Amino acid sequence: LAYQWSEPSLNVESLKGVRVLVTGASKGIGEQMAYHYARFGAHIVITGRTEKALQQVVKKCKELGAKKAEYIPADMSSTTDPFTVVEFALDKLGGLDHLVLNHIGITSFGLWDGDVEHVRWLLQVNFLSYLQMTKKALPALEESKGSIIVVSSMAGKIFTPFVAPYTATKSALNGFYGSLQHELAMQNRNVSITICTLGLIDTESAMRAVKGRTSLIPSPASEAAWQMIKGGALRQSEVFYPWTTYVYTFFRDWFPSQRDKIIRSSYHLEA
Numbered sequence: 001l002a003y004q005w006s007e008p009s010l011n012v013e014s015l016k017g018v019r020v021l022v023t024g025a026s027k028g029i030g031e032q033m034a035y036h037y038a039r040f041g042a043h044i045v046i047t048g049r050t051e052k053a054l055q056q057v058v059k060k061c062k063e064l065g066a067k068k069a070e071y072i073p074a075d076m077s078s079t080t081d082p083f084t085v086v087e088f089a090l091d092k093l094g095g096l097d098h099l100v101l102n103h104i105g106i107t108s109f110g111l112w113d114g115d116v117e118h119v120r121w122l123l124q125v126n127f128l129s130y131l132q133m134t135k136k137a138l139p140a141l142e143e144s145k146g147s148i149i150v151v152s153s154m155a156g157k158i159f160t161p162f163v164a165p166y167t168a169t170k171s172a173l174n175g176f177y178g179s180l181q182h183e184l185a186m187q188n189r190n191v192s193i194t195i196c197t198l199g200l201i202d203t204e205s206a207m208r209a210v211k212g213r214t215s216l217i218p219s220p221a222s223e224a225a226w227q228m229i230k231g232g233a234l235r236q237s238e239v240f241y242p243w244t245t246y247v248y249t250f251f252r253d254w255f256p257s258q259r260d261k262i263i264r265s266s267y268h269l270e271a
């Protein structure tokens with residue numbers, strides 16, 4: 001709560017006409033982020049693999065007030081699509097103000113099955129594709145003094161069962177972008193990086209994945225989306241949503257045994 005109160009309020013005018021690329025926006029939290037940007041009259045490019053879904057989201061973005069809304073289907077497991085997506089966005093938008101790195105590869109919620117090749121694939125989709133897009137977008141973001149919003153998870157900070165490969169990719173994101181934040185600041189390269197730590201959110205994918213495996217209460221995707229946009233626009237280095245993720249993160253190194261007991265009481269081996 002203290003964190004919430006200390007937050008400066010956003011001059012929403014600053015979002016008017018913002019040029020934004022949102023990945024993983026064919027559904028879930030990314031879709032909701034696109035709709036919030038649209039309400040501010042943003043110029044939007046969205047991406048994901050499912051063209052039909054992207055077309056629907058673009059249609060609704062225009063209805064909600066987006067000045068421009070385009071899509072490009074792409075698969076982030078490819079080592080070239082991430083670059084193609086940013087090139088497309090720069091071409092359509094004539095620059096970039098917000099880069100929202102949100103997509104993740106399909107991930108199951110279960111005990112690790114020993115499949116290292118799946119982890120290699122997930123590292124490309126959830127981590128390396130983010131770095132590829134960052135590399136490609138940085139010159140335009142420096143030009144616009146823009147923001148990078150990296151969607152991470154509580155799983156990248158507090159280690160829990162059933163998501164080991166996913167946790168590895170989120171931990172990698174937290175480490176890489178946590179370090180890059182310092183490098184950009186030290187070089188006075190005025191691009192902000194906002195690392196977002198989300199707790200369980202009520203998207204279809206997540207609800208399907210966790211079914212019967214956890215007693216965690218999910219939070220609404222639309223609110224998670226808005227909190228991350230606000231944090232990015234305010235150039236905050238971190239966003240925590242819901243606020244409980246801030247409390248857990250803050251206290252995570254205290255009473256480790258107590259923490260481990262609480263975690264294992266929230267996850268169930270048998271449904």
Ligand SMILES: NC(=O)C1=CN([C@@H]2O[C@H](COP(=O)(O)OP(=O)(O)OC[C@H]3O[C@@H](n4cnc5c(N)ncnc54)[C@H](OP(=O)(O)O)[C@@H]3O)[C@@H](O)[C@H]2O)C=CC1
Nearest residue numbers: 024025026027028029048049050076153200201203205206
């Ligand atoms: N939901 C939750 O409980 C939590 C979510 N988060 C984070 O929030 C973000 C969004 O999660 P959420 O909205 O639940 O996820 P969803 O499964 O609802 O959406 C994932 C998005 O990524 C796209 N995607 C999936 N695979 C690929 C691929 N190979 N290449 C390109 N795009 C792909 C999907 O589109 P398509 O299938 O069309 O490709 C979809 O648009 C993720 O970074 C996740 O880690 C963090 C903590 C909790």
Ligand SMILES: CC(C)[C@H]1SC(Nc2ccccc2F)=NC1=O
Nearest residue numbers: 153154155163198199200206209
């Ligand atoms: C992995 C999936 C079910 C959902 S759950 C998640 N992050 C997360 C949040 C809270 C606790 C455990 C977690 F793993 N991120 C997701 O995309």
